[in-house]
Amino acid sequence: MSLVLVSGRSGSGKSVALNAMEDHGYFCVDNLPVSLLPALLEKVHHNHADIAVAIDARNAAEELAQFDQIFDQLKAEFRQPHIVFIDADENTLLKRYSETRRRHPLTDEGMSLNEAIDRERERLSSIAMRADLLIDTTNMSSNALRELIQQRVLSHRKNSVDILFESFGYKNGVPVDADYVFDARCLPNPYWDLQLRPFSGKDEAIQAFFQNQDRASEFIWQVRVFLETWLPRFEQDNRSYLTIAIGCTGGQHRSVYVAEQLAAYFRQTHPQTQVRHRDLRS
Structure with a gap:
C-alpha cells in the first residue's frame, strides 16, 4: 500500500x-x-x-x-x-x-x-x-x-530517491521548490556567439561548445561528487524526492546543458531521474 x-x-x-x-x-x-x-x-x-x-x-x-x-x-x-x-x-x-x-x-x-x-x-x-x-x-x-x-x-519507485534536475534562468527567479541550487553563470556563455545564440543546451552545437570548456567539465564533476556523496544519506533517511536546480542568466544554454549532463549520468544508477527545463523556449 x-x-x-x-x-x-x-x-x-x-x-x-x-x-x-x-x-x-x-x-x-x-x-x-x-x-x-x-x-x-x-x-x-x-x-x-x-x-x-x-x-x-x-x-x-x-x-x-x-x-x-x-x-x-x-x-x-x-x-x-x-x-x-x-x-x-x-x-x-x-x-x-x-x-x-x-x-x-x-x-x-x-x-x-x-x-x-x-x-x-x-x-x-x-x-x-x-x-x-x-x-x-x-x-x-x-x-x-x-x-x-x-x-x-x-512513477516513483520504492526505496529509491526520485531525482529531478531543473534548469532555470535567474532573470525569472529561483525555483522555490528546489532542494539544492547551483549557479552555472560562472561558465562561458555561448549566448555571446551570434552563431550559437539561437540554439539551446540540448543542441549538438552547444554541447560541442561546452565539451571544449574545461571549466564546464570541472563544474559538472564537482556537482556530481557532491550529490554522490550525499544521495546515500538521503536514501538512508527515507527521503523520496530530490530537486536540484541549475541556473544561468536566461535558462537557455549553460543551465540546460549542465542539467542534461547530470541527468544522463545519474540515470545510470537512478533510472527514475528526470530533467525539466523551466525557462527553455519551445
Missing part, C-alpha cells in the same frame, strides 16, 4: 493532483479531517490499495493541530507515507480566485481574501515542513501539473 498525503493552499492545484492520482487507480479522499486518517487507513489497508488523501485548511484549526502527532503514528504503523505540498505565490492565488469567483474556505471566519491566504499558510506550515515534495504552480498550467504528478509521484 502506498499512502500519499496531498496538501497546500487553496487554489494551488490540489484538486488537479488528486484527480490525476485517481485516474491512475489511487483510492482518493478529499477534505478528510486529520483525526479520521488512522481510521480510514485501518479500514482500507487490507485491500493493499494505493491511497491519496487531501488535507488542507478546510480542516478545523484543532484538527490541523493534531497533524504532527498523527503523522508520527502513521509512520510507525504503516509504510513510509509521502507528503506532496502544492503552493503558489500570493498574487497568483489571488488572481485564480478572482477568475473563478470561488470562496476561500477561511473567508467564512470574517477574513478578507488576502488575510485568508496568508493565514492559510500559517495553518499548513507544519505539513509543509514535513513535505517530501514541494511543487510551486505559480507559472504552471493544470496540464503541466498533471504531467509532473505523473512523472514524480505516480
